[in-house]
Amino acid sequence: MTRLGATHVRIRAVLFTFALVLVPMAALTGCSTHSTSAATGSRIDVTMHDFGIKVSRHLVAAGKVVLHVTNNGPSTHEINVDLTRYGAGDIPLKRDGLTAAEDAKGLARIDSIEQVNLHHAGDLALDLRPGRYVLWCNLEGHYLGGMHETFDVR
Ligand SMILES: [Cu+2]
Structure with a gap:
């Protein structure tokens, strides 16, 4: 027993x-x-590569928005989401000349993923008011290399 x-x-x-x-x-x-999150709001597929960012759509309705972010490499990236009054490539640079100023007037950080590993994906579930948003990677040289894109919320 x-x-x-x-x-x-x-x-x-x-x-x-x-x-x-x-x-x-x-x-x-x-x-x-x-992911079932798309059922409750708009979804934008975001793909990153060296060096660019593409979005599946440039306009979504205000409210719940899910960004499904995929890094196609060949290196690690980050993704920042800011409400902006700048054009995608027009954010002022910092003194180092290699990165953009995250604290620039006219930029308001909404959310970010600090690291998206190679061939990995992550979701950002946001609640967005109308405006223009910029998606960008600010690792050294990446923003200058073209890692920026905008989408609009109405
Ligand atoms: Cu990058």
């Missing part, structure tokens, strides 16, 4: 371990492939 009990406990421990490992994995893979 003690032996049976020990085996039973061990099986439960194994099942518990499976649940700990597999459930988070399912959640991780699920968010990129079976």
